[in-house]
Amino acid sequence: MKKILLSIFAISLVLVSCKNETSNEAKTVSENTEFNQLLKEYNEGKLKLNPINATYAGDNRFNDQFPNTISKEYKLATKDFYTNYKTKLENFKDDALTESQQMSKAVLDWDCDMALAQNSFKNDALMPINQMWTINLTMGQLASGSSAQPFKTVQDYENWLGRLNGFYSWMQTAIKNMRQGAKEGYVLPTSLIKKVIPQFKGLAKTKTTEHLFYSPINNFPDSFSADEKKGLTRKYTNMLDDKLIPIFNSMHTFLTTKYLQEGRKSSGISSIPNGMAYYRHAIKNYTTTNMSADEIHKLGLREVSRILAEMKKVKKEVRFKGTLKEFFNDVRGNQALMPYTTPKQIIDNFNTIHEKMKPQLEKLFGNKPKTPFVVKQTEKFREASASAEYNPGSLDGTRPGVFYTPIPDASKYNVFSDEALFLHEAIPGHHYQISLTQENQDLPDFRKTLWYSAYGEGWALYTENLGKELGLYTDPYQYFGMLGMEMHRAIRLVVDTGIHAKGWSREKAIQYSLDNEAESEASIISEIERYMANPGQALSYKIGQLKIRELRAKAKKQLGNKFDIREFHNQVLETGCIPLALLENKIDNWIASTK
Template identity: 65%
Template sequence: MNIKQIATILLTVVLFTACKNETKEKEDSKTNSNVSEDFNTLLDNYYEDGLKLNPLSATFSGDTRYNDSFPNILSDEYISELKNYYTNYKEEVSKFNDEDLNETEKMSKDVLLWECNSNLETLTFKNGIYFPIDQMWSVNLVMGQLASGGSAQPFSTVKDYTNWLKRVDGFVVWLNTAKVKMKEGMAAGYVLPKSLIVKIIPQLKAMTEPDLKKNLFYSPIKNLPDTFSEIQQQELSKAYSKMISEKIIPAYQNLHDFMAEEYLNAGRSTTGIADTPNGEAYYRHQIKKYTTTEMTADEIHQLGLSEVARIASEMEKVKQQIGFKGDLKAFFNFVRTNKELMPYKEPQQIIDHFYAIYDTMKPKLELLFDKKPKTAFEVKQTEKFRENSASAEYNPGSLDGSRAGRFYVPIPNASAYNIYSDESLFLHEAIPGHHYQISLTQENDELPMFRKTLFYSGYGEGWALYSESLGKELGLYTDPYQYFGMLGAEMHRAVRLVVDTGMHAKGWTREEAIQYCLENEAEPEAGIISEIERYMANPGQALAYKIGQLKILELRHKAEKELGDKFQIGEFHNQVLETGCIPLQLLDNKINAWIAQTQ
């Protein structure tokens, strides 16, 4: 065989191998494409089925298809359906192999498994059933927001108005069932502390206003569109009046009377969740649910004590800068009561004050953030019916951008409103805190729909508290009182680690927790009481802020150190924000991978 023949044979072998490899690559690509399509179909189905189970979530995301629906989430049938939902999707997503998924899909698989496992564990406890109502978190307060006509439930068409009438029918069933479940809870040892019950009673009473035109549920009728015919306006006014007098007032009155008498008499004198059946296990679950870590109550308590000491040291420096001669506790009282820090008389002045903070920081935002949300933003006063028990909060805009993100500020008394912490508050609740974090997630077309509306407190609240630390980089905190306000806000979150674990794992009383807060932070006593009772109503939720903040700061410092000149703050923020809300362990893995890749 001559050289030419050998070369021909070798060339044939090479060409055959290349064609075979190319064919295999095409087959693999087709297989991966099919897997990806099947996987994303599963995620879409999970999201769609979830909206049917939670139509309020659909409404708040701007999806109007279920605006007439309110399932009885306390019924045995609903709970069984919810359990099947998470069980089935956990089984289905587990069938996909990681090696067949791209990075975004692998993250979605991990998030979905975390979500299913966490919710299935929640369903093993009775707390959500036997504690359906509290003074801050429960669904009746959400329905009050919607009833005002100024929240996520639209009131623009006749169908919008009739949708609400149908939704109220389901809500009334829920109200009646709530009483039944609380009675069952009493018999089983599940009852709220008296200090929380007395806060709920006036909230319920407010909804029994007999003057229909003053009743909150009549609010949409006060703003009937001019495009409605006279007959339509008359029919809707009559229907809403009947709904309030025959359904809302009787249901709320019945629940009010029960809670004001039988339930209040049975109310606990103890504070922590450990004093309820299976309470210690429930608190461990709540810690993992909200912090998305494996930390123990003892570890968190010790971390809190350490952070309180560190922040107190920084506060001392500000006190000296201002020239205050007393101790730190006296300085807290001075800041709380300083009339110079209460300059406003009308709520609108306070709203304008927040917009002025935004104007100050706008030029610096360009330097720290490559991406900014398209969703509009606005500041609003918290509705009167709930502002006495409410904290400042952010409500996301709709997924389609038609409804702005809203920063709600409770202003029960404008002349007593202290502005010393408003810069840090704005950074946290608004920009670049929750508004950037949530809006950028909702606007990210690479994320499946179910991840656009997820909220893990460890990440979400951690990002918001981390945002407070950006004040100086954004041109804020030039006033020492505002910087002290930031330290005060951080102290507030550090104190939470101590008092939340103190009450729910170490036997602290409500009064001991209040006293610890008074000694270590500058919040007014009324605000501290409201906060402590918030932690009592939802154990573990308050732990997420500081633990999430410390994780993001840890990852930033690590990236700065290991990347050196390659570190870009805008890109770091992109990496943290682009995946949306995820458990902290998954965020840790992602940022470490990014650091390694950038190196």
Template identity: 60%
Template sequence: MKKILALSCLILSFIACKEDTKSNQTNKDVDIVNNEAFDKVLKLYHEDGLKLYPLNATSAGDNRYNDKLPNTLSNQFESDEKAYYSNYKSQVSAFNNDSLSESQRLSKAILIWECDTNLERFEFNEDLMPINQFWAQHLIIGQLASGSSSQPFKTVEDYNNWLSRLDGYLQWMNSAEEKMKEGVKAGYVLPKSLIKKVLPQLEASTTTNLDEHLFYAPVKNLPDTFSDDDKSKITEAYKDMVLNKVVPAYKKLHAYMSTDYLAAGKTESGISATPNGNEYYQHLIKRYTTTNMTADEIHQLGLSEVKRILSEMEKVKEQVGFEGDIIAFFDYVRTNKELMPYKTAEEVIAHFNRIHETMQPQLDKLFNVKPRTPFEVRRTEAFREASASAEYNPGSLDGTRPGIFYVPVPNAENYNNFSDESLFLHEAIPGHHYQISLQQENKELPDFRKTLYYSAYGEGWALYTESLGKELGLYTNPYQYFGMLSAEMHRAIRLVVDTGIHTKGWTREQAIKYSLKNEAETEASITAEIERYMAIPGQALSYKIGQLKIKELRAKAEKELGDAFNIAEFHNQILESGNMPLALLEDKINAWIANKK
């Protein structure tokens, strides 16, 4: 799930405007109808954005650009991006706030934030490290190529569209190698440990066995409605594409990354080891947390939260009668065979579906508005399962493609379920599935806001929902409650290790050791997580920062409203306007509290 913000003068001016609602004067926003000219600009911004980022259109279920894939590493694309954000920032800034409705002012503040943040990233050389093992184009394309993601394979045109899109991807692969060579010369190189994790991902697509090749998978599921002639043409076209284009491209990129690039790989773990690394990390903090917090402030907050959660974990240890210290208890939970009852991946998936069934009767009490978008639990695809985390992929805007909770099960017999209830709440219901689906389904939002994602809000909400387990009939088992504490601890640790790695010179091994001392995850899982933070600096900070803000707002509402507080109404207030910067969310809830009083 996969974006950003921070405070600007426009956001602050919006807050000032909202403060006026506390006066006894009639709020003139009530009399302002939507400015049609402004709405037209928002619509054009959205439409031009789909053309610029066609994968976003496909993900949203808009099939107009399914054959397009611009080379995002080209000079032309960078020029197009800069023009896009600069032009629309100028256009929306020209509208006076007094001419806009309250909702439009919020859209204006958000859009300007989007433009500012994206223009700011051009100050840094992100394109010189285009591939990592966690978030990168080759992983996105791999999912689409499987035929089980958002790229449709229902018509002959669909199959031809994918061939055209792959031509664009092959250009990107060639540019990626050139950018990495440029990065080596300029000092922008991945750590060696991350390069080693990318290599098997690339190697998997070098096989010439069509039956095993991911990119040939759509041919295995040709619709029965296709004519024999169409089936024959598509089969030959895909065979040619895989053997004569895809395989050579992957072999070439793998050969470079496994030799020259690996040799040049950094021994340092953090982004500070690259030119302008400290400034870039501060930009990423602002992008992902939507705040102006410093790395030191976040690091200290993390240390405080780790200490608090450890004390709660001690209580669970005592409750179950474990007599060793907390580290020994972590090891006990990790290796407890009673928490690993599965033989097959299908049993793991069924376990998550039972969690959903258990909480169903309680959902109405906490949520009186629910998404219409269908929902499914699926096993993560084999090609990326080994290094993947559990994740949620949104459904389409029209609701025809379900939201999907992907669960990696590389070894079912070693799958430990102690944290699964909190995991389901976070990634699925009422976490990402509710938040994203309700946003996409909200007809009152302009189109660009229906797919907008700020990590501090989205991940903050998802982490907040983990605390709802007891209210939803879960956490009746002390180990599942411990799982919730472990999940929260995991996010608190992120504040410490992410800032430690990227600003304080922490090594990969030092971060792994710190995590092992403070949480019950396996060393393999912790290692994958630490390498994730190394690959995408700053993103892991967003969860705890957002969660703490939402919990703070709920506590304030409960205190000030007393008996008038309604939890379902509070959740509606958080979710109804979609994803936004934390400053705007706080102002929205404050205004709601004032109006209720």
């Protein structure tokens, strides 16, 4: 396997920041209290800049706040914040910090650099809405009352009203910015606009008492008095009638007329102003490497070829006589793989998978999270365009982590990849990785909520390969499902770079996927449009997985019978999300010290 090229910038951080703890020349350094204070202030400042993130972390101090993140004032404040902390970091020399603090310094420096780079582009402000990733969808989740925003006290209800006022202002700015974006060439592809329109139609046309944002009123706690319920009902009705429904109507009208007319025919980000520079940033941001689009494209082609060979073995095992492409079509439409009629049956199946693997988890993991975990169906308002996903629990563990799975039609739900999907989104994938990070009292607070996709998604994809070790994949179709999901991520390397750097059309990317994987056409279309909406994010999975697999193979080879898989997993997980170069240096140090 070709060694993944790591970010020169990140490697330089490693060389100065993460010295081998086994070195005889290393001196003992006490914790620098001033540096710890800097980390606390940085975390506090980030929470104030991003109060929605604070809510998801279980910090309820900012639950009434929704800053206008696409305003010029916010962009300036963001630039000042990260520039200020880059300057403050220069006051702390590595030899005055502990090993752990050196790691935190390197991570904070990287965090600031990526935030400043992102802030330097116009994309977020002028294209603030898409069908899958943007804050309007998050607000819908919170409004349902079943997500991170609490609705337990009268003050909770008042806080949400305050947050909705901020959201209303954000929506006003979004329309204004999108008009300006259309003039400057910052506009979504037409196919994505068509997916956004139905989302806003539901919010614009639903009557008040049946509205998604009215949900908290239908679920008052029993402890509320009649007067409290009456007063809040009036306030929520006024908020919907006077502000939210009118602004949703305005957005829907704008999307269906002017914006749709201006939608671009191209699929890739390279066709917007400064688009290729943005894609280079996106690659670095999401993979934490300096790989080029061409390198990643070629790596993807190699991985697709390798996995196809494995898929042919499964086809032979189940005695399917046709071509591999015909086997894909057979799996897609195999009624035996669509055994359910209700969403509950599908949820129950995921819980059964969990019970089946529980006895084997002890063999691979010494540390397991305390935060509870549940499986839920994706909410109807966003289900049509959603993929399966994980939402973290709160920092204090009182709110569980949630594995959301979309089930638009239970009778057409194909189960062939459910075991791998559970490993990735739930256990020991995102739930283990994120919850163990949040529960780690040795990490500074700002690192407990960081998310570097190459590490986080790389870990989750790596865990899909643990299925046989966990007693799963005894059914060849489930093993094929795992190969299918890995193929899905390998294809992403090809089509994401194809779309954004090589001029591929949406249709060419869809056809390439149809030719090389067993996902349904509808699912593939949704996925390709996902990559169009968020350039580079899809690259992180395979890049991170390959690095972790490479590190495991290196440790096993060098340590021989001293290699402990439980300890290897602990080493990977204990530091939380970090750039891949820092992870590699950490594992190298562990190998050296274990020797």
